[in-house]
Amino acid sequence: MDEGVTAVRRQFPAKIKAIDDLSARSEDFREICRDFADAQSALQKWKVSTDPKRDERVVEYQELIAELSKEIARALEGSVPPIAR
Template identity: 90%
Template sequence: MDEGVTAVRRQFPARIKAIDDLSARSEDFREICRDFADAQSALQKWNVSTDLKRDERVVEYQELIAELSKEIEGALDASVPPTAR
């Protein structure tokens, strides 16, 4: 399984079926998932960094992860037929 999809499954465990369904048919969604995983990885690195820009970068990656989370949720919501909601 794609590392990005795995990261999104961990973030949204209640939506695993929808994540699997959408990732199976959408390269765009898989790309968002990869971006999400990359941002999480970068945040982990900055969290332990001693660089002077650490705090600034941590905030930036937290904001990016929040934005990507909203984008992922929107894509998942849009992928569910109205009658199934």
């Protein structure tokens, strides 16, 4: 399984089926998932960094992760088929 999809599955455990379904058919969604995983990885590196810009970068990556999480949530909401009436 793609590392990005795995990271998103950990973030949204209640949506695993929708994540798997959407990732199977959408390269764009898989790319967002990869970006999400990359941002999480970078955040962890900056959290332990001694670089003077550490705090600034931590905030930037936290914001990026929050935005990607929203984008992923919107994509997952849009992937749910409408309820049959």
